[in-house]
């Protein structure tokens with residue numbers, strides 16, 4: 255809807271009313287068309303102000319409408335009408351003017367922004383381009399380089415930056431709408447032709463070709479295989495080289511190629527999936543919207559290793575008091591220096607003062623008696639964690655929440671050693687914890703809904719994308735990682751090289767293939783887990799390690815690599831070789847090649863040529879297959895949760911939507927057939943047997959991903 259009122263006797267005030275972000279739904283577009291017509295035809299009206307209800311100008315086109323047929327007045331002619339009005343039209347921007355909202359503002363003759371507002375054209379992040387004239391009007395207003403930057407990255411700019419760039423005419427600390435009304439009254443006497451951006455020519459620039467070439471290369475490097483940024487560049491090029499009307503035609507053609515693409519569907523799915531994850535449910539029926547989070551003011555972090563430091567920084571930089579605990583003076587001092595340094599660098603980058611006064615460092619758990627929540631972040635050693643949790647039960651006041659940062663240990667077993675199992679939850683941060691956006695919030699069967707609500711809300715407060723998951727070894731992310739990495743190792747046995755596997759995965763869209771990623775993360779982490787679970791160890795024959803362990807096929811190659819001291823980038827050798835320890839420039843290593851050859855001949859394996867298609871299918875379908883099992887087991891509530899975990903924690907390419915969405919795009923029938931095929935050709939390779947849920951979904955006609963939930967029998971939900 256759009257509300258119409260006459261203010262100051264001659265200004266038509268049009269208010270967009272479509273909470274929560276005043277998206278330009280068909281009803282809103284209808285409302286704008288009608289009210290603009292009314293203002294145009296009313297002789298009492300000398301100027302028009304457009305604003306949004308509830309302190310938000312407009313979040314752009316209604317993304318939910320993209321899935322259905324186009325209804326209501328189209329945006330482009332509507333904006334042309336606004337620009338052509340013979341009375342000054344002023345956009346009063348509060349909150350956000352994004353996408354179509356920003357394009358609406360660009361069609362107005364003037365723009366006034368509140369100092370806290372943000373503007374931008376984020377369509378590229380949805381696999382689209384700003385196709386309501388944004389690619390044509392913005393370059394005419396702020397020039398090609400700045401427009402290219404905004405349109406190809408989709409970044410939001412602050413009101414202050416928008417003023418500097420020339421996007422807005424004035425920034426105010428007061429009510430933007432009231433300021434805009436006064437502004438509009440003053441503008442009545444001023445000629446409008448120069449304010450119509452479609453009438454302007456794009457500021458000329460020498461070396462236009464070189465600029466476009468450089469930006470294209472930059473974009474291709476950053477977002478390999480992603481279509482939308484390249485289409486954005488072409489649309490801006492049209493603004494630089496063609497008259498407005500032809501540029502608009504080009505913009506619309508390019509949008510048509512993107513609009514129905516799989517990439518746009520995937521990216522829009524990601525947008526909504528990310529927002530869905532906050533809406534968790536527990537078996538008790540407790541939900542995000544009826545569980546009140548507690549107010550958390552002070553938190554203790556136990557352990558100042560890599561994870562503990564990152565967690566302490568994440569907390570302190572949003573104003574939470576932190577008590578950090580270590581066991582020895584030297585470790586405490588090193589940790590202190592690191593945390594302070596990280597916070598100072600972070601504050602400098604953000605142009606704020608580091609909140610060092612929020613930090614306390616101690617060697618004694620006794621100092622934790624009054625904190626609201628504890629995050630234990632010591633080594634992945636169950637005995638050590640249990641002893642700390644027992645101690646915390648004694649020391650902390652009865653209401654303190656006790657959380658463990660673990661990547662896969664049993665959170666319920668830890669809860670069991672405390673005097674308050676309902677106040678225990680897992681917080682699985684990803685390294686480096688102050689950078690990585692993902693947080694798996696692990697709900698044990700005894701975690702209360704208030705505990706989960708509090709931890710989820712804390713995650714949001716510290717800027718994490720928090721996903722509630724159930725309690726099982728590896729939770730969601732690491733449990734799924736095993737089949738993925740296992741397939742990659744089996745492919746090495748069968749004839750592939752690490753660089754071949756990585757190339758296929760990188761061409762699919764991963765920033766790094768699994769072997770390069772493992773080198774970066776450190777190969778010792780997985781090795782330690784395998785040793786602890788008895789899969790490898792001193793009893794294993796080093797020359798002839800068995801290829802079956804615990805009754806299953808097992809690939810010992812990763813263990814053999816570690817036994818040679820090749821722990822990845824940090825040791826200068828791993829699946830690849832590096833110039834020196836710490837270097838990131840991975841080069842294929844002939845020693846790995848010969849290790850694989852010796853291995854294959856020792857076990858009588860005839861190497862074969864393995865196609866990229868097989869690499870992708872084996873790795874990614876095994877990954878999704880485990881995802882289906884996780885859904886069956888109730889460890890993740892929805893496929894969206896799994897996808898968000900993989901997008902934010904494991905570098906799954908966003909334009910593919912995540913492992914589950916990718917499976918739905920490939921077609922569940924096809925995924926099932928390929929898994930069955932690989933299972934038949936490699937009967938002893940684990941993880942290839944299709945999960946019952948996948949079979950069931952195919953039998954039900956492969957419903958869309960949003961409907962999978964209806965087919966998941968709730969045998970036992972851990973959430």
Ligand code: 3H9
Nearest residue numbers: 275277313314315316317318352353354376384385386529
């Ligand atoms: C476009 O404009 C194309 C044009 O060029 C025209 C082409 C012809 N539509 O994020 P939040 C929902 S493409 C529908 O939690 P925040 C969202 O799903 C569009 N729904 O709030 C959520 O729903 P729910 C370009 C939308 O305060 C609720 O609003 N625009 C839209 O943290 C609250 O959202 C964009 O890309 C929408 N456009 O952040 C902007 N926007 O409550 C996309 C939001 O059911 N939006 N919703 O979960 C955003 O970036 C953020 O939502 C915003 C607010 C910054 C606005």
